[in-house]
Amino acid sequence: MAHDRKPTLLSRAVYASLLGLYRRRGWTAVAHRPIPKKAVVLAAPHTSNWDFIDFLGLTHDLDVRTRFMAKHTLFKGAMGPFMRDMGGIPVDRSRSAGMVEQMAEEFRKRDELLLVIAPEGTRSAPGDWKTGFYRIAHGAGVHIVCGFVDPDKREGGLGPSLMPTGDLEADMETAKAFYSSRNIVTPDFAALAAKLEERRGERQ
Template identity: 30%
Template sequence: MRTLSGYILTNILGWKIKGEFPVLKKSVVIFAPHTSYWDGFYGKLYLMQLGINYKFLSKKEFFKFPLKYFFQIFGSIPVDNTKEYIDYVAGLFNNSTELHIVLSPEGHLAKVTRWKKGYYYMANRANVPIIVGYIDYRKKEIGIKKVICNPTDISIVRKEIAELYSDVCAKYPENFSHELKV
């Protein structure tokens, strides 16, 4: 069924949707590259048309008046970079019948040489798969690259994810390193 957000994304804005979102009740969804606030806009349109229960992880600094109301409506929850936060997210999964946690593993818009590892630890602790989503501005594509069903070895997962993003073009390519240590 086509939704208004899907119509806007594909017909008005000219984007293509690639890959099927898997039939899963729970997952950690990573979206990269993240070099622009537009990524969140396109990602929101994409996720809205899927009809899944999701929450975005956003910087806790955004949750101050008046922006906090926008981010709450947007479906965001604030990130706290502590080890206890991993347990908090695992608890969200345990207390939900359906939930997809969406995040950008880069952690911010500026160029990084190493991704944060929270996405891996959240998936592992909650025993849920990692869905590798992407947004490619050169091809005007947004979608899913792969599902990593059993993320038990971080070094294998990181290598596989780096290979999946090797041909993806960010809005600001100078801020996305293909030699990234994910």
């Protein structure tokens, strides 16, 4: 849970309930250290609604505070404090500054920020990653950490980290080797790099 201010009673109650569900599932938390203070944390794979609960519990056991992006409209009214307490950062897609720029701005103004992103975006296509996680990390000049859940071993947490250079295919070799060791499906990073170059070309 985020701790920029004292969480509301509702937030604390929900958080405690989610941790209770996580603990009953018998997971073990592990981490490669040191953990960067600023990084994009990959949440892979994203195959179940349990992923959020498991990853929340794992990072709690590792004493790591993580955050996630959500539509800015979810932070309006009574939901606002709850979303922030749970670690949410609002993203306004109507702003001239896109998602990458907004998150780079968040990284610049914070001393610590571990931003969790599911690279697959949805649960419908395992291994079909988007390029957003890489563009944010490279744009902000921060590490990418290989977060993971391994249902077979009931183990999860934070794996190795890498610093993006702009060469997605070469940079992600570390991630590819790590996720392969965990039997986690990853994309064809050459094809993903080609998509990234295509996006760059469209912006020029």
